[in-house]
Amino acid sequence: MFGFDEVIDRSNTNALSVEGYGEYLFGKKSCGQQCIDDGLIRMWIADMDFATPHFVLDAIKERLDRKILGYSMIFDQDYHEAFNSWLKKRCDWQVEPEYLQPSPGIVPALHDLVSLLTKEGDKILILTPSYGPFQKAVQESNRRLVCSDLIETDGNYTINYGQIEKIIEDQRVTMFIFCHPHNPTGRLWSEEELVELGKMLASKDIWIISDEIHCDLLRSGKTHLPFSKVLPGYSRIITCMSPSKTFNMAGMMLANIIIPDPKARALWQKKNGGLVNPLAIAGVKAAYSQGEDYLASLKSYLDGNFELLDAYLKANLPQVGFTIPEATYLAWLDLSFYLDGTKGDIGLELANQAGILVESGRMFVQNGDNHIRLNLAVPREVLAAGLQRLGSYFNKIAK
Numbered sequence: 001m002f003g004f005d006e007v008i009d010r011s012n013t014n015a016l017s018v019e020g021y022g023e024y025l026f027g028k029k030s031c032g033q034q035c036i037d038d039g040l041i042r043m044w045i046a047d048m049d050f051a052t053p054h055f056v057l058d059a060i061k062e063r064l065d066r067k068i069l070g071y072s073m074i075f076d077q078d079y080h081e082a083f084n085s086w087l088k089k090r091c092d093w094q095v096e097p098e099y100l101q102p103s104p105g106i107v108p109a110l111h112d113l114v115s116l117l118t119k120e121g122d123k124i125l126i127l128t129p130s131y132g133p134f135q136k137a138v139q140e141s142n143r144r145l146v147c148s149d150l151i152e153t154d155g156n157y158t159i160n161y162g163q164i165e166k167i168i169e170d171q172r173v174t175m176f177i178f179c180h181p182h183n184p185t186g187r188l189w190s191e192e193e194l195v196e197l198g199k200m201l202a203s204k205d206i207w208i209i210s211d212e213i214h215c216d217l218l219r220s221g222k223t224h225l226p227f228s229k230v231l232p233g234y235s236r237i238i239t240c241m242s243p244s245k246t247f248n249m250a251g252m253m254l255a256n257i258i259i260p261d262p263k264a265r266a267l268w269q270k271k272n273g274g275l276v277n278p279l280a281i282a283g284v285k286a287a288y289s290q291g292e293d294y295l296a297s298l299k300s301y302l303d304g305n306f307e308l309l310d311a312y313l314k315a316n317l318p319q320v321g322f323t324i325p326e327a328t329y330l331a332w333l334d335l336s337f338y339l340d341g342t343k344g345d346i347g348l349e350l351a352n353q354a355g356i357l358v359e360s361g362r363m364f365v366q367n368g369d370n371h372i373r374l375n376l377a378v379p380r381e382v383l384a385a386g387l388q389r390l391g392s393y394f395n396k397i398a399k
């Protein structure tokens with residue numbers, strides 16, 4: 001019904017996934033002479049190769065029919081209601097309408113929040129491996145990055161509480177940027193984990209920025225618990241959510257930032273005037289009010305893709321470390337058996353030698369060596385072809 005098997009031509013649509021990989025992944029316009037440019041299989045950046053659902057596109061078309069695309073802000077109460085009713089169903093959570101602030105994206109919001117709520121030289125903690133832009137948001141604002149490596153045991157990642165306790169005791173950290181569910185490992189943090197971490201951070205009045213952009217994209221049967229829910233009454237927590245991953249509409253550039261603290265909100269509003277793309281308002285409202293069936297189908301398709309990957313690896317590359325993640329459409333593969341650090345950039349190597357674009361572990365700040373991240377939000381035939389390429393490459397180098 002939602003056409004996840006359709007292979008859609010994204011050429012000449014200004015898609016970063018198709019035209020921007022050279023710069024983004026390899027710091028240059030193309031990935032080199034030998035790169036198998038034609039027919040590269042793209043499993044890198046976190047957007048999907050599936051169509052944005054028809055009810056979102058229809059709402060945007062309807063808005064276009066109103067003919068004027070002038071300056072717009074979210075005045076429509078239905079927008080807040082659609083968001084809240086989505087949250088209620090997904091995670092039994094509600095936010096006060098005034099807490100909800102629009103942003104052109106979570107990454108721009110992170111940059112703003114770092115500069116509004118901390119001072120130059122302040123220390124900001126993240127968990128590693130980490131989504132790379134967390135590091136940028138800290139360092140580009142002249143704040144100091146402090147990392148706590150997640151502990152990996154047989155493919156399962158957990159938080160090093162002892163280390164975090166020591167870091168926040170000794171180093172006067174003023175902000176913690178958190179990813180829940182976690183990119184790249186796909187961990188969906190449990191209530192116990194959130195409570196333990198939350199207690200520690202709240203005892204030191206540390207600002208918590210909880211990036212929950214992947215919170216809808218769980219394996220079927222799982223439920224997301226917003227970090228804020230385990231810290232009732234703690235106002236130094238800001239939750240970042242967005243329809244961009246769930247409905248494949250990152251290009252519409254509208255994320256929802258939930259800021260309960262009135263002073264922080266005033267600072268935010270002074271910096272961000274609140275102007276929003278009118279097409280995005282229409283599309284996001286439709287996504288949150290009509291997206292139930294679509295999300296159930298999407299999750300089921302992604303579950304199938306993860307099962308395919310798991311079965312392929314077990315049959316063809318049994319030395320790859322992999323566990324189906326609880327969340328996200330991202331697979332985090334441990335290739336330590338195949339890589340000894342001498343291969344240089346495995347991402348570039350796979351582009352050049354195997355014709356597949358992935359993100360190498362080194363893009364995730366630290367604690368990601370010998371890993372790659374694969375985006376599984378692709379039609380199944382594309383996934384199958386990508387796996388063949390990975391299989392023949394790694395089986396060749398293992399000989």
Ligand SMILES: Cc1ncc(COP(=O)(O)O)c(C=O)c1O
Nearest residue numbers: 046105106107108131183213255
């Ligand atoms: C954890 C995380 N945060 C933020 C983003 C990007 O957010 P936005 O496009 O809203 O800036 C991504 C995209 O991959 C992500 O994985």
